Amino acid sequence: LVLVHLMSGLAQVRAGRIDQARGHLQMQERLFNSGVEAENWWHRALEGEIALAAGDLEKAASAFSAGQPGKKMWFSTFNSNLSILANNLMSRDGLARVAKARGDLPRAIQIYRQLLSYGPDQKWVSAFEPRYVLEIARLLDRSGDSQAALKEYRRFLEFWKRADSGLPEPLEARRAVERLSSVARATP
Numbered sequence: 001l002v003l004v005h006l007m008s009g010l011a012q013v014r015a016g017r018i019d020q021a022r023g024h025l026q027m028q029e030r031l032f033n034s035g036v037e038a039e040n041w042w043h044r045a046l047e048g049e050i051a052l053a054a055g056d057l058e059k060a061a062s063a064f065s066a067g068q069p070g071k072k073m074w075f076s077t078f079n080s081n082l083s084i085l086a087n088n089l090m091s092r093d094g095l096a097r098v099a100k101a102r103g104d105l106p107r108a109i110q111i112y113r114q115l116l117s118y119g120p121d122q123k124w125v126s127a128f129e130p131r132y133v134l135e136i137a138r139l140l141d142r143s144g145d146s147q148a149a150l151k152e153y154r155r156f157l158e159f160w161k162r163a164d165s166g167l168p169e170p171l172e173a174r175r176a177v178e179r180l181s182s183v184a185r186a187t188p
Contacts, residue, residue: 001031005028006042009023009028010091044064045094048060048061048091060098108135130159134172137156137176140152147184
């Protein structure tokens with residue numbers, strides 16, 4: 001039920017219905033076991049998403065931080081569905097989105113790069129998320145580092161080269177590559 005309220009609450013946040021999302025958060029508070037890392041993460045992720053959508057960056061950062069596992073999040077092929085939802089929830093980038101909202105683009109880029117790396121010090125056992133590469137490209141572009149942004153847009157397109165042609169992400173990246181390539185050609 002904690003997971004059901006998370007998914008329902010996230011859908012409400014994405015639809016802009018913050019009050020309905022808060023109702024799911026209240027239900028979660030009655031149900032979740034803070035001693036179970038996945039449940040704590042699901043609860044704090046919803047709390048963070050609601051706070052971020054409401055513009056409360058301090059509360060969002062606090063919630064996303066409190067939800068992160070103390071050590072590597074468990075992974076099990078026996079209970080793979082729950083394990084995947086514990087590790088691959090899109091809210092993993094909550095702290096990066098908070099940094100972006102604060103205007104701290106270097107920190108946001110750093111967090112996204114950490115989320116894309118693997119190693120013993122990583123907290124998540126997750127699938128590689130190409131949209132994080134796209135977000136790095138956007139942040140680099142916004143910060144004025146055209147060459148690095150161009151590299152990351154191309155890297156994203158390489159990961160998504162077999163994606164449906166009408167998806168907005170590859171279209172955006174192709175336009176950015178064209179724009180940044182023309183700027184690079186025009187610069188002496």
